Amino acid sequence: MLTTGPRGTKDILPDNSGHWQYVEKIIREVCHNFAYQEIRTPVFEHTELFLRGIGDTTDIVEKEMYTFTDRAKRSITLRPENTASVVRSYLENKLYSGPQPTKLFYIGPMFRYDRPQAGRYRQFHQFGVEAIGAQGPAIDAEVISLAVGFLNKLGLSELKLLINSVGCPNCRPVYRTKLQEFFREKLPHLCSDCQSRYDRNPMRILDCKNETCAEYSQGAPHMLDCLCEECSSHFAGLQELLTAAGIHFMINPRLVRGLDYYTKTAFEIQYSPLGAQSAVCGGGRYDGLIAECGGQPTPGIGFAIGVERVLLALEKQELLPKFTNAIDVFVAPLGTETRAAAFQLLTEMRRAGIAADMDFMNRSLKAQMKYANKYPAKYVALIGEDELAEQKVMLKNMETGSQELMDRSALVPMISEGMEK
RNA sequence: GUGGCUGUGGUGAAGUGGUUAACACGCCGGAUUGUGGCUCCGGUACUCGAGGGUUCGAGACCCUCCAGUCACCCCA
Structure with a gap:
């Protein structure tokens, strides 16, 4: 398959x-x-x-x-x-x-x-x-x-x-011989595995989980004594x-x-x-x-x-730390015209060490917001026709719900500063 | 290598021989203007693990194989 x-x-x-x-x-x-x-x-x-x-x-x-x-x-x-x-x-x-x-x-x-x-x-x-x-x-x-x-x-x-x-x-050879002597007469009673272990590695008979074998190995000499x-x-x-x-x-x-x-x-x-x-x-x-x-x-x-x-x-024991996929910024372009600007912004942020992602599915703004919320993303940077024309970006804080229109060039410094705190 | 149990959508699962395969979650979309988390609505199964057989009829019964799982063996 x-x-x-x-x-x-x-x-x-x-x-x-x-x-x-x-x-x-x-x-x-x-x-x-x-x-x-x-x-x-x-x-x-x-x-x-x-x-x-x-x-x-x-x-x-x-x-x-x-x-x-x-x-x-x-x-x-x-x-x-x-x-x-x-x-x-x-x-x-x-x-x-x-x-x-x-x-x-x-x-x-x-x-x-x-x-x-x-x-x-x-x-x-x-x-x-x-x-x-x-x-x-x-x-x-x-x-x-x-x-x-x-x-x-x-x-x-x-x-x-x-x-x-x-x-x-x-x-070990001395012990091995002792063990073989000990098991010699019991051999027919042991499981087939143990019978073959007898010659090859008798020490492993002691380790056998088979009940009968365990019984018969009672009183066997210990390596430690030898x-x-x-x-x-x-x-x-x-x-x-x-x-x-x-x-x-x-x-x-x-x-x-x-x-x-x-x-x-x-x-x-x-x-x-x-x-x-x-x-x-x-x-x-x-x-x-x-x-x-x-x-x-x-x-x-x-x-x-x-x-x-x-x-x-x-x-x-529930000792594994929780991991998160959280990112700093999700870039939401609106309409195909804005994609290049959005991608440029995304790249700029990534180069500045900001964890960022954007929409690659041509989703509606509503769907993009939902998607961003699942990461979760701390901010959504929205670029629509208006923002594009004015070199601006609408930055929404997903925790507080507040948003502000800002210069695109101010975005990276602003986010970076927030991350240092 | 041996044995037990299991095998239905992305996931968890109903279905115990008879028309169109429940339900939940997830995912995707929508709820009049460019905005998430709650709610509501809609969409999402051309091999019911594969192949054979029984039957008028099988997801359901039988056989074989494959896979998963647990145990034996052994080991990490």
């Missing part, structure tokens, strides 16, 4: 583009406040980047990517998330040669072939942050603090910050910092992120009134990713926030 957009896409119409601008403005303010700089990477990358970066057993890679072959037979994928791209750019542009850590943020569209539902689209937008090069827990705390700070600045409450540690290549010395102290350090900063959090040992590259810190911020799509922010540390992409081993941490979900939450 020519008149229907592709499934799972949404137009941002004049009705709410102002809301997007508002959220983007807050994003930029908060990022500046935290000394993060904007990066803009392409919306498509070599498919290989996501296969390697995100992990080829993840749901995203297995069934949600928009992948196609370009005319030169290269496999290209629309980015399903932005961390891999940022890491690629960091390496390609040698950002590691600048002062460290490299602190970046981005806002932009991501693409996942999912079934659309409330708060979930095939093209959606993420605001995210990546801090590359620092390994201690302090940067973790900063990144989390930024996410929380952003959401708070928008006025959102009822937020839940969940944190966990998913270990590192030293301790952390190596380093991961353990990192996690403890993070908690200490968050507490010091007055950021409330809950430890959720079952929190597992869906992407393979996460190590140590994993976190999520939930806004439960959103229902099924309550995850507003997800992030974590990815100490192995940069090396995986061919760089020197370099630690990193970041998060992504779903802009549509934030907007839904703001709408729900």
Whole structure:
């Protein structure tokens, strides 16, 4: 259908583009406040980047990517998330040669072939942050603090910050084996998804919402009990910092992120009134990713926030500012003879920074007044035959209803002066 | 990928097999001379999501597809 957009896409119409601008403005303010700089990477990358970066057993890679072959037979994928791209750019542009850590943020569209539902689209937008090069827990705390700070600045409450540690290549295999041992005999009772998770990523069994699986995973060993010395102290350090900063959090040992590259810190911020799509922010540390992409081993941490979900939450809590289309002056020409003079006046006002519009529909004066009233327009500048002949303009104040005949040359100074007050 | 619900004008919606498809809002126009917000009047549906079928007759019943929506999965 020519008149229907592709499934799972949404137009941002004049009705709410102002809301997007508002959220983007807050994003930029908060990022500046935290000394993060904007990066803009392409919306498509070599498919290989996501296969390697995100992990080829993840749901995203297995069934949600928009992948196609370009005319030169290269496999290209629309980015399903932005961390891999940022890491690629960091390496390609040698950002590691600048002062460290490299602190970046981005806002932009991501693409996942999912079934659309409330708060979930095939093209959606993420605001995210990546801090590359620092390994201690302090940067973790900063990144989390930024996410929380952003959401708070928008006025959102009822937020839940969940944190966990998913270990590192030293301790995770140990844990993985323990988990597999724990589930070995229970395996036939688990759902089919979990049965396949058993081999590929047993940690995600813990995350299964299936009741039976949840029952069988009761008493499973926790990652937190299996952390190596380093991961353990990192996690403890993070908690200490968050507490010091007055950021409330809950430890959720079952929190597992869906992407393979996460190590140590994993976190999520939930806004439960959103229902099924309550995850507003997800992030974590990815100490192995940069090396995986061919760089020197370099630690990193970041998060992504779903802009549509934030907007839904703001709408729900009625936290969106009201926007107005109000203009200063509406120019109403009467008759075709006066159009040139009207257009000249309009242009003059616009050049002086006055928000102005005029009639383009050849409407009657009455209809023009109605139209001007809908903006609303503060003034209507009327030019009829009489005014045209005398170089005048009839200026009507739409709030008070009073009007006066004035020299056309006096109009711009008069309006400008009024605007400065 | 799986399941539930829905699909009538720009919008919200009546209509539950039988002549010209309610109503409200919006939009456009008008209510004697060049003037808005209130009121009044008028105009605004050549695919009732698409295609097939049942019937003398279908917007209404059946099938298929498509789309929206919600949920599962997963995630932002």
